[in-house]
Amino acid sequence: MAKDKTPAVEGGAPVRDDFLPFARPSIGSDDIDRVVATLRSGWLTVGPRTLEFEDAVASYVGVKKACAVHSCTAGLHLSMVALGLAPGDEVILPALNFAAAPNMVIHMGATPVLVDVDPDSLNVTAEIIESAITERTKLVIPVHFAGRPCPMDEILELARSRKIKVLSDGAHAIGTKYRNHSIGSMADATSFSFYVTKGITTGEGGIVASPDGALIDRVKRLSLHGMSSDAWRRYSDRGPWYYEILEPGYKYNMNDIQAALGLCQMERVDDFRDARARLAAVYGEGFAEIDAVLTPDDYDEGVHAWHLYPIQIDLDSLTINRDRFILNLIEEGIGVSVHFIPLHYHPYYRECLDHDPGAFPVTEAYFERAVSLPIYPSMTEDDARDAIRAIVKLLDYYKR
Numbered sequence: 001m002a003k004d005k006t007p008a009v010e011g012g013a014p015v016r017d018d019f020l021p022f023a024r025p026s027i028g029s030d031d032i033d034r035v036v037a038t039l040r041s042g043w044l045t046v047g048p049r050t051l052e053f054e055d056a057v058a059s060y061v062g063v064k065k066a067c068a069v070h071s072c073t074a075g076l077h078l079s080m081v082a083l084g085l086a087p088g089d090e091v092i093l094p095a096l097n098f099a100a101a102p103n104m105v106i107h108m109g110a111t112p113v114l115v116d117v118d119p120d121s122l123n124v125t126a127e128i129i130e131s132a133i134t135e136r137t138k139l140v141i142p143v144h145f146a147g148r149p150c151p152m153d154e155i156l157e158l159a160r161s162r163k164i165k166v167l168s169d170g171a172h173a174i175g176t177k178y179r180n181h182s183i184g185s186m187a188d189a190t191s192f193s194f195y196v197t198k199g200i201t202t203g204e205g206g207i208v209a210s211p212d213g214a215l216i217d218r219v220k221r222l223s224l225h226g227m228s229s230d231a232w233r234r235y236s237d238r239g240p241w242y243y244e245i246l247e248p249g250y251k252y253n254m255n256d257i258q259a260a261l262g263l264c265q266m267e268r269v270d271d272f273r274d275a276r277a278r279l280a281a282v283y284g285e286g287f288a289e290i291d292a293v294l295t296p297d298d299y300d301e302g303v304h305a306w307h308l309y310p311i312q313i314d315l316d317s318l319t320i321n322r323d324r325f326i327l328n329l330i331e332e333g334i335g336v337s338v339h340f341i342p343l344h345y346h347p348y349y350r351e352c353l354d355h356d357p358g359a360f361p362v363t364e365a366y367f368e369r370a371v372s373l374p375i376y377p378s379m380t381e382d383d384a385r386d387a388i389r390a391i392v393k394l395l396d397y398y399k400r
């Protein structure tokens with residue numbers, strides 16, 4: 001067989017000689033200059049740039065106030081406290097999920113109640129959530145998976161009628177719009193992530209947005225030890241040395257170095273998202289005629305942020321499994337990943353929640369077949385075409 005048709009793992013020529021990473025932040029010289037200027041300014045911790053960043057993100061998502069924190073996880077945690085989650089409460093969230101939200105639920109002494117997702121959107125729906133509501137349900141945490149919005153109108157209507165709070169996990173969803181609303185303006189609170197792989201980055205970072213300004217004031221206070229507001233000013237010449245602890249808080253604040261980077265990234269947030277959307281279109285076209293590849297559904301009622309591009313491989317048509325397919329792709333020079341290992345497959349959650357395999361059939365079937373392809377602004381359309389070529393090559397070679 002021709003060397004370029006033989007997989008690299010079998011001694012053939014790889015599709016790419018230079019490895020295409022799965023993810024890479026877009027850091028330009030402006031980003032670097034803004035961070036350096038902050039370092040030179042002498043003010044590194046939470047301060048004027050963090051406030052400016054909060055305003056920039058709040059206005060972008062269409063709310064009056066937001067609170068910048070050091071991760072989306074921290075934002076989820078503080079939102080749970082501010083929304084009054086208490087020990088013994090139940091919290092509904094998808095099994096197709098990262099550990100951040102369920103871990104915080106556990107730390108609150110509450111119980112994560114896992115649910116399956118809709119097979120087309122890979123998101124929770126109001127119907128799925130409703131089936132898991134009990135008298136103890138206090139909160140639901142929809143994940144806008146891959147940057148595609150959950151059906152928020154239905155979810156909010158259900159939650160309001162059952163007196164349940166909604167905390168959006170917006171880790172994938174800066175730039176996402178449900179119909180014409182940013183998802184950050186809809187739920188009781190939304191926590192976004194600015195981790196390196198996300199829509200914009202602050203290295204590590206996150207922000208809580210809410211239409212409820214009083215809730216954000218509380219999150220802000222909790223993010224800095226429970227100090228009276230603007231306590232950070234105590235080190236500047238603008239305010240007094242005095243502060244008061246109003247409740248036991250946490251140390252989750254963002255700092256001005258992160259915020260300087262975030263401010264510069266926010267200037268390109270829509271450009272970044274549009275670049276991802278163009279790559280999604282290249283993938284969509286490239287796989288249109290390939291039966292063995294199921295591409296993610298588009299979403300045309302609003303805006304998909306395309307944080308991830310998760311495809312599903314028809315394993316019945318292949319002689320290898322998904323894990324072997326991924327090892328092959330990496331040898332072909334294409335970085336890929338899987339989002340997510342279902343929560344109930346992890347030893348801790350398997351034991352504490354006692355779900356057998358089979359409990360969440362859509363999540364499980366998706367996981368067996370899932371491969372997340374690289375999708376980020378600094379990738380070219382040819383990079384995406386290389387990923388398509390590598391997949392087609394492997395599908396041909398390993399055809400059953």
Ligand SMILES: Cc1ncc(COP(=O)(O)O)c(C=O)c1O
Pocket residue numbers: 070071072073074097098100101143169171172192193194195205206
């Ligand atoms: C769905 C989801 N929620 C939360 C997080 C946590 O984000 P962070 O690392 O900013 O805490 C992630 C991280 O990838 C995620 O994928």
